[in-house]
Amino acid sequence: MWYRLVRSYRDLNSTKYKVIHEIEKSLPISPYDAEWEAVGRGEDPKLYSPFTHIEVFIPWVFIVLYFVAFLKLFLWETIKDVIC
Structure with missing residues (x-):
């Protein structure tokens, strides 16, 4: 869902x-x-990095963070139950 939304905005902005x-040609x-x-017409990543790539990557960062937090919480509760 998130990827489709980002792709839709990318396509809309490209258009x-x-x-x-085209309008600038007459100005x-x-x-x-x-x-x-x-910015090198987007061909040099040192000059231009599309924000779309970052927008697609961010949800994965949060998925991993929440997964790690969940595992830590789950493992902590398991250890606590074994010790007590």
């Missing part, structure tokens, strides 16, 4: 920027195109 770039300046050029 918006395509439209903006005297092209600030969005200049910005995209400054």
Whole structure:
């Protein structure tokens, strides 16, 4: 579900920027195109890292953290029962 939502926003934003770039072709300046050029058109990860990758990764971090916390709690209760 989360991945689909992030992918949907990524696709929507990509489409918006395509439209903006088309509009810029008829304007005297092209600030969005200049910005995209400054970050290497997204080809150099040192200059540009899509936020989408981070958004997809974050839920997995929390899943692992909650899983570890659950295991620790469960193991602690088991040890406590054995000792007492």
